[in-house]
Amino acid sequence: MSQLTSADRIAYLDTAATTPIGRDYKRRAVDALDLRPGHRVMDVGCGPGTDLRRLADVVRADGLVVGVDRDPGMLAEAGRRVAGRPGVELRLGDVHALPLDDDSMDRARIDRVLMHVADPAAALVEVRRVLRPAGVLVVTEPDWDTLAVADEDVATSRRFARFVAGRVRNPTIGRELVRLSGRAGLRVRSVEAIAVVFDDFDTADRILGLRRNSARAVAAGELTDADVQPWLRRLTAGPLLASVTLYLVTAGA
Numbered sequence: 001m002s003q004l005t006s007a008d009r010i011a012y013l014d015t016a017a018t019t020p021i022g023r024d025y026k027r028r029a030v031d032a033l034d035l036r037p038g039h040r041v042m043d044v045g046c047g048p049g050t051d052l053r054r055l056a057d058v059v060r061a062d063g064l065v066v067g068v069d070r071d072p073g074m075l076a077e078a079g080r081r082v083a084g085r086p087g088v089e090l091r092l093g094d095v096h097a098l099p100l101d102d103d104s105m106d107r108a109r110i111d112r113v114l115m116h117v118a119d120p121a122a123a124l125v126e127v128r129r130v131l132r133p134a135g136v137l138v139v140t141e142p143d144w145d146t147l148a149v150a151d152e153d154v155a156t157s158r159r160f161a162r163f164v165a166g167r168v169r170n171p172t173i174g175r176e177l178v179r180l181s182g183r184a185g186l187r188v189r190s191v192e193a194i195a196v197v198f199d200d201f202d203t204a205d206r207i208l209g210l211r212r213n214s215a216r217a218v219a220a221g222e223l224t225d226a227d228v229q230p231w232l233r234r235l236t237a238g239p240l241l242a243s244v245t246l247y248l249v250t251a252g253a
């Protein structure tokens with residue numbers, strides 16, 4: 001997503017959060033947090049505040065929601081979305097050095113952030129530092145090596161999937177969460193592998209960038225127009241099936 005503007009990135013995140021698939025896994029992740037009124041919860045890499053209001057609704061005014069993000073543009077948008085909400089704070093900061101005290105949070109949420117960071121293992125150690133001893137972390141990250149796009153031209157689908165995975169800093173972070181959480185001293189309680197299934201072209205195109213990324217792959221010499229044009233025509237005509245695995249891991253501090 002590096003060539004997208006800030007507005008494009010926010011629109012992308014909003015689309016992802018409002019599709020039925022996005023709503024479903026986000027609800028499952030918040031349920032897994034087992035949040036109670038009065039809890040202090042941090043949303044690490046909160047983006048434009050996608051989940052802050054939902055978290056604030058559960059912890060209520062005597063709890064605290066802290067959204068942390070390293071991108072000032074994202075935090076500005078988050079600020080607009082939570083304006084006037086009591087018990088919500090926003091902090092500019094990096095997951096490798098969270099602007100929060102040791103043992104200060106009951107719950108931590110991370111949603112599609114570790115896939116982008118320089119050192120996911122160190123980030124999880126940092127999250128554990130901030131979580132209270134009985135705290136709970138719920139993290140959701142994809143595994144881009146599982147991306148599958150159904151088409152008779154399997155070779156083009158494979159090259160497209162490899163190209164998309166290659167654009168992500170930590171493409172296989174989803175499958176690494178259990179190992180890295182254990183190394184960070186967190187106790188993994190449950191692991192869910194959620195198949196995110198796309199069955200319409202428009203949603204798949206917006207989230208997976210079928211057109212955008214295939215054009216990039218052609219520009220990079222990884223695919224040819226002769227491969228991509230008929231592939232896209234068949235995907236547009238449907239029926240479409242594409243999927244990627246998202247891991248939902250719940251761990252105790």
Ligand SMILES: C[S@@+](CC[C@H](N)C(=O)[O-])C[C@H]1O[C@@H](n2cnc3c(N)ncnc32)[C@H](O)[C@@H]1O
Nearest residue numbers: 013045046047050069070071094095111112113
């Ligand atoms: C894919 S977005 C997800 C946003 C939000 N969690 C959601 O579900 O809509 C990733 C977010 O992580 C933030 N981010 C990336 N690396 C970070 C880091 N090292 N420290 C803090 N935030 C980071 C980005 O600025 C971006 O807002």
